[in-house]
Amino acid sequence: MKQKHLKIFRVVFSLLLLLGITSLFVDFRELIPTAWADRLLFLQFVPSVIQFITVPAVLSAGFIIILVLTALFGRVYCSFICPLGIFQDIVSWISKKAKVIKRYKFRKALNYLRYPVLALVVISLLFGSMFVLNLLDPYSSFGRIFSDIVRPGIIAANNGLASLFEKFDMYFLYRLNLDLVTWKTVFIPAVLVIAVVVLAFYYGRLYCNAICPVGTVLGFLSRFSVFRIRMDKATCTKCGKCAFACKSTCINIKTQEVDNSRCVACYNCIDVCPENSIKYMTGKGSAKAAFKPVAVTTDDSKREFIGKTLVYAVALTGLSEKVFSAETEDRPAGKIKNPKKYPVTPPGSVSIRHFTDRCTACHLCISVCPTKTLQPSFLEYGFTGMSQPHMDYGIEYCNFECTKCGEVCPTGAILPITVEEKKLEQLGKVNFVKTKCIVYTDNTSCGSCSEHCPTQAVKMVPYKDDLTIPETDTDICIGCGACEFACPVKPHTAIFVDGNTVHQVAKAPKVEELKQESSDDFLF
């Protein structure tokens, strides 16, 4: 391949990958097999590192390939593989087409930002918290944007189209319930998407070179990569076209140096250079230029940007919260809070500790969960666990036959399990509060909980008159939340699941033979 062809290769490759990853997150009809997730996300850096620590195996060694590639060719990850990076490229491309950015100008590296941010990530990890990493990991941020904002939008569009077709009695595009959107689920991805879009629109790859911790780490390595984008000082005419095309703003025409710590290997420069003077060359010579300390500059447009972001963030908190309206009138019993001690983590997540230590809150599991039981948490895991998914039985319950979240999770926070294992994995235990139960308060039958329980860990037993009342058996309960979901006492149900800090194995429900009677007459 001629180096001139590198750019087109990069564009095609990255768009295909982006399409694949995006469809994983927005596939609302369950069309994509979960096995694709492993393949498409194999090279995602942060998830792969975490998964490797949990289950060291070839399948989780994607990040090693990335490190090797970076050592050879620089930050190819950022242009070929990182979905957030590719997404930014599309935004900058639009900006160029719309003639907002006409040309990029060389800037100095914002070392005063990127190193402290990386330090913050490391420090918080040392203190045992994924919080800062989760906020900034580009793959996970991309996931949250698409899972929490784009996906509901697409479902809304689907519903609109479906209603249109239904007017003509065509039902192939059926309507779906909109994913739950509240300010709590959107504010983190919304702030991020606004920041990323605005930065990409006006400043190219500034986000990747000032904030992204993965970019900073790979940038460090790419200074020493075997092949680096460099300028051939002899043939270069200093026409400046390469620098105008460089969205990383890392080509210094005056010194004819490329700051390889910021170069994202997009090859736009190679593409535009009329003299063929800028291209991959082996890394002789000094990479010192990039190390020079840089004076702190603040420019006004940046300040303006931060101001705007704040305004948006504030506006967002005002977004109306779509609450699942409890369609029953308020019952006094529903106002009494339950003594829930622990949140419930999804099947396959081993323990709350295992889960929160590994989940980067990419929300892929939330996207694929067919029931929408998995929801972004708010403060369920405490402030630092914000956004990591939890099982929200107020919205739905975990499907007895499903193991999808573990099949897709790229970090190993949720490990894959078989349906048989799943049917015995106890995520939490059922608690029944008799004094809140409708059978007790109203003296009428209900049985909604028992109706939904897959194991009959909650069973209706004789109460008084002809009435039956729930009775629970925590040995066979798997904590799926069906009972809690179905209980009409809202919002604080009469039966609820308290999470197990460490998941346990439930006893299998007893099976007695039924005696099959047969009779010859018609019975009535």
Added chain:
Amino acid sequence: MKRRDFIRNSVGFGVLSSAALSMGNFDRLMAEETDALQLPYDMVAIKGGEAAEMFEKGIASLGGMKQFVKPNQTVVVKPNIGWDSAPERAANTNPLLVAAIVESCKRAGAKAVYVFDNTCAEGVRCYKMSGIEDAVKKAGGTMVSGRTEGYYQEVSLPNAKRLKTARVHELIIKSDVFINVPVLKNHGGSTLSVAMKNMMGVVWDREFWHSNDLHQCIADFTTYRKPDLNVIDAYRVMKRNGPRGVSVADVATMKYQIIGKDIVAIDTAAAKVFGIDPKQVKHIALAEQLGSGTTNIDGLKVNRISMGA
């Protein structure tokens, strides 16, 4: 036909409020048409055959599906597809029976046959694992989502005791013919789940039913649109741990089916087939009090068909 078309269109475009619809002439229109119908029997009980054959025999003895479905009408078939479990578990209606009904409607000239249920477990899985989606598609019917809030419209039930309003699937509101196809099974909350209980799957806000005297609400809903035909599937019967069941050990194979118009009578008969006193199933008597049918099945003309061993 003109008036109905008008109604259908108005529902489609949401011009008329659905509440006005249910109180207005729609119910009467239905009643007029179906009451005029002369059937040779009030109820048919069939036993000993395969689900589809039993249905063919039974419906033929009532004069065929053409008694209920006129050419170019739309039909909604409502089986029980509540759970994502296989046909052997008997938590859902037998897919072979549902397919036979769809085919028979098609043969009678139905323009479209829709099938849906507001499932209890996740909808797509229920449709798949029950075998009903496949069966219906093969038979030429259309599966419609039942677990999507957008399809439900508020109707009012002026003659009900507790359930004064309900949000009902638009297919039930706008289809010409409504065929109810429950599976007979044990039920932890309502004692027995048959035809009337199956109607909970056409409403969205059923939580209200559970918290406002379940039996009364089940009975109340019969004052809304009654099915034009009920077909009770008792081929496999879940005898305990219902409505979901824990394993196939909960299921007895009875090879039985009951077809009839009167939803109260048919539930009474089903209770007897199940082996319990119909009085134990409170909503049956409550529905009779509301004038929705009779529990006196001895006074009805019943055709009993035995299909050999």
